[in-house]
Amino acid sequence: MMGHILIEQGRIIDPANKIDRVGSVYITDGKIVSVSEEPAGFEPETIIDAHQQIICPGFIDLSTRLREPGQSRKATFKSETVAAASGGITTLCLQPDTNPVIDTPAVAELIKELAEKAHYPQIYPIAALTQKLEGTELSSMLSLKQAGCIAVGNANQPVRNLLILRRAMEYAASHDLLVMFRPNDYWLGNNGCAHEGAVATRYGLPGIPEEAETIALAQCLELVELTGCRVHFGQLSCKRSVIKIHQAKKYGMNVSADVAIHQLHLTENDMVPFDSAYHVLPPFRTEVDKLYLRQGLASGTLNSICSDHQPHDIDAKLGAFPETEAGVSSLETLLPLMLKLVAENTLTLSQGIAALSANPARVLHINSGALTPGYAADVCVFDPELNWQVDTDNWKSQGLNTPFWGQTFKGRVTHTIQAGRMIYQLG
Amino acid sequence: MNDNLQLNSDGKLKHFLTIEGLDKTLLTEILDIAESFIGMSDQQIKKVPLLRGKTIVNLFFENSTRTRTTFELAAKRLSADVLSMSIATSSTSKGESLLDTIRNLEAMFVDMFVVRHAISGAAHFIAQQTAPHISVINAGDGQHAHPTQAMLDMFTIRQVKPDFSQLRVAIIGDILHSRVARSQIQALNTLGAAEVRVIAPKTLLPAHVESLGVSVSHNLNVGLKDIDVIIMLRLQKERMTSALLPSESEYFKCFGLTEAKLKIAKPDAIVMHPGPINRGVEIDSKVADGKQSVILKQVSNGIAIRMAIMAMAMQTQGAV
Numbered sequence: 244m245m246g247h248i249l250i251e252q253g254r255i256i257d258p259a260n261k262i263d264r265v266g267s268v269y270i271t272d273g274k275i276v277s278v279s280e281e282p283a284g285f286e287p288e289t290i291i292d293a294h295q296q297i298i299c300p301g302f303i304d305l306s307t308r309l310r311e312p313g314q315s316r317k318a319t320f321k322s323e324t325v326a327a328a329s330g331g332i333t334t335l336c337l338q339p340d341t342n343p344v345i346d347t348p349a350v351a352e353l354i355k356e357l358a359e360k361a362h363y364p365q366i367y368p369i370a371a372l373t374q375k376l377e378g379t380e381l382s383s384m385l386s387l388k389q390a391g392c393i394a395v396g397n398a399n400q401p402v403r404n405l406l407i408l409r410r411a412m413e414y415a416a417s418h419d420l421l422v423m424f425r426p427n428d429y430w431l432g433n434n435g436c437a438h439e440g441a442v443a444t445r446y447g448l449p450g451i452p453e454e455a456e457t458i459a460l461a462q463c464l465e466l467v468e469l470t471g472c473r474v475h476f477g478q479l480s481c482k483r484s485v486i487k488i489h490q491a492k493k494y495g496m497n498v499s500a501d502v503a504i505h506q507l508h509l510t511e512n513d514m515v516p517f518d519s520a521y522h523v524l525p526p527f528r529t530e531v532d533k534l535y536l537r538q539g540l541a542s543g544t545l546n547s548i549c550s551d552h553q554p555h556d557i558d559a560k561l562g563a564f565p566e567t568e569a570g571v572s573s574l575e576t577l578l579p580l581m582l583k584l585v586a587e588n589t590l591t592l593s594q595g596i597a598a599l600s601a602n603p604a605r606v607l608h609i610n611s612g613a614l615t616p617g618y619a620a621d622v623c624v625f626d627p628e629l630n631w632q633v634d635t636d637n638w639k640s641q642g643l644n645t646p647f648w649g650q651t652f653k654g655r656v657t658h659t660i661q662a663g664r665m666i667y668q669l670g
Numbered sequence: 671m672n673d674n675l676q677l678n679s680d681g682k683l684k685h686f687l688t689i690e691g692l693d694k695t696l697l698t699e700i701l702d703i704a705e706s707f708i709g710m711s712d713q714q715i716k717k718v719p720l721l722r723g724k725t726i727v728n729l730f731f732e733n734s735t736r737t738r739t740t741f742e743l744a745a746k747r748l749s750a751d752v753l754s755m756s757i758a759t760s761s762t763s764k765g766e767s768l769l770d771t772i773r774n775l776e777a778m779f780v781d782m783f784v785v786r787h788a789i790s791g792a793a794h795f796i797a798q799q800t801a802p803h804i805s806v807i808n809a810g811d812g813q814h815a816h817p818t819q820a821m822l823d824m825f826t827i828r829q830v831k832p833d834f835s836q837l838r839v840a841i842i843g844d845i846l847h848s849r850v851a852r853s854q855i856q857a858l859n860t861l862g863a864a865e866v867r868v869i870a871p872k873t874l875l876p877a878h879v880e881s882l883g884v885s886v887s888h889n890l891n892v893g894l895k896d897i898d899v900i901i902m903l904r905l906q907k908e909r910m911t912s913a914l915l916p917s918e919s920e921y922f923k924c925f926g927l928t929e930a931k932l933k934i935a936k937p938d939a940i941v942m943h944p945g946p947i948n949r950g951v952e953i954d955s956k957v958a959d960g961k962q963s964v965i966l967k968q969v970s971n972g973i974a975i976r977m978a979i980m981a982m983a984m985q986t987q988g989a990v
């Protein structure tokens with residue numbers, strides 16, 4: 244059904260295999276067959292001319308929300324998988340805070356079905372760590388794993404009781420399940436909506452101190468010691484979190500971490516007064532925090548970049564700032580904002596691509612994120628020089644909630660191939 | 671970040687949402703226009719026809735007696751038609767009901783909204799959403815701003831001590847939750863006060879409070895030294911239940927203004943309070959009712975200031 248695809252004469256960047264050279268990629272029956280020599284008797288049915296373009300592994304997003312089941316007025320699998328494909332993303336990990344929560348195999352199976360229907364099969368649910376995300380009882384993690392969940396986590400809901408968290412981590416470790424953990428102390432967070440700093444003070448917005456993150460992170464690291472659980476820390480937002488992860492890794496702990504793409508670009512000072520497009524959790528912090536997050540990524544302390552995609556309907560963002568819902572629609576700006584980090588000399592292009600592909604694949608223990616012969620052919624082809632504007636003509640996501648609306652970006656995906664099937668082509 | 675939302679293309683006041691982004695000239699203009707209204711209250715006919723035929727709606731999503739009454743009187747003295755609405759907020763879908771309320775009133779050909787709301791940014795939101803011919807006056811939003819209160823305080827200070835550049839002002843109490851304090855600090859700094867000092871325990875100060883342009887003291891006995899203007903803030907009862915303070919009596923002992931403490935400030939210092947007063951919690955009755963107190967003057971001045979601001983905002987809308 245898929246046949247032979249030739250992606251011809253582009254700059255191949257495949258960080259996992261240490262490749263950065265001009266060449267062609269050969270795909271047969273959904274798999275990569277070669278990135279160097281033409282296989283004998285290879286007769287392509289589709290040829291993609293990749294001159295002046297970059298060929299790299301399709302991107303893997305560790306934190307996404309497609310809003311189904313339960314909130315289809317915000318977004319659907321159909322709308323968001325198109326957005327993901329147009330952003331070069333070929334694998335999505337879904338946070339469990341759907342309605343109903345991903346805490347039973349039935350919901351995990353429903354997600355697989357929705358993914359098939361949207362013709363975007365590579366969607367991995369993250370199972371709830373605790374039932375209904377309430378932080379009181381363990382979810383049936385093994386059954387959820389068997390139903391296709393790739394990890395467990397409690398999304399944005401903190402597990403307030405450390406004994407429950409300890410047991411959840413022990414149980415996850417027993418089944419060799421990765422725990423995805425966004426550190427966030429419920430009490431210190433105090434229902435805040437902005438970074439506790441000068442800007443929140445000026446606008447009278449309830450603040451969230453960075454300690455809400457760093458203390459929860461430190462506690463969880465102690466529990467990693469105690470339980471031997473493998474933990475991936477998601478959406479870190481501040482300097483001292485980066486330092487803590489650096490120290491933990493230096494100490495030999497088996498942990499990884501990511502940062503949401505917008506945290507690498509925006510700070511509290513960029514916020515337009517009371518503009519709900521900037522309402523995001525964790526909140527935009529300071530220039531120093533942004534700098535450390537960038538350095539953490541460059542040095543490898545932070546493994547990967549996620550989109551933390553959270554599409555919203557208009558009503559969710561229409562109101563006085565503290566009352567609006569948090570989150571950014573961010574699948575489509577993932578690549579251009581990564582390329583901006585390259586343009587600003589924060590990352591090399593190879594590092595940036597690795598942070599979106601090879602590194603998250605390693606976190607998930609999946610054979611993906613690389614153009615290795617035999618791997619599923621997940622490929623992104625993009626034109627690094629092509630300018631495009633974030634506007635209604637180009638935007639695919641149902642969620643228009645982005646602080647980058649109206650901006651022009653450099654770098655645009657031209658083709659996305661998922662397991663050998665072309666799921667996006669720039670028209 | 672300048673707040674241009676409240677100014678029109680000529681730099682004139684269209685909405686009045688916050689002191690931030692307004693310059694000294696404009697603040698002085700407000701004070702001067704208020705000055706021209708101040709004599710009116712003593713006259714037999716207390717009205718001017720500046721806003722005749724205009725409809726002003728007081729939208730109070732949060733309870734208030736003094737602010738609402740003075741806004742109402744100010745509007746009536748400008749000959750406007752006034753409607754005052756107290757709207758209890760439902761805990762669900764506040765944003766939508768807020769917008770729907772606004773849309774419905776707009777459809778009744780309203781010219782101005784005076785808005786009080788418990789959430790920071792509510793007045794900005796309404797100003798952004800409302801039809802372009804409607805002015806929005808912020809009568810207090812969450813912990814963000816209460817700019818008409820700040821202006822009437824500046825007016826009251828100027829009546830007694832006209833040169834702001836000579837003034838050291840202390841604001842005492844719950845700065846963290848106070849929209850009044852934020853607006854006062856901005857107004858005092860814009861008008862060039864020599865020093866603005868906040869005096870409070872750390873639990874009642876917001877993060878990086880010095881970034882607002884203030885000096886900080888945690889001790890009233892030290893903090894009141896050399897002070898010309900003392901502004902006391904109201905202490906809400908719920909500060910005790912949320913572990914911000916141990917008790918009212920301990921608060922009064924540390925931060926309550928008594929006659930003895932008042933002596934630490936300059937001998938001609940004035941005492942202010944935005945009201946309503948908690949006697950015996952943040953201020954002793956002898957001080958509140960004493961000769962250095964200008965608390966009731968603040969209330970009277972509230973009418974003239976609000977008249978000035980409403981007239982100015984309506985002027986840019988082609989009313990006057």
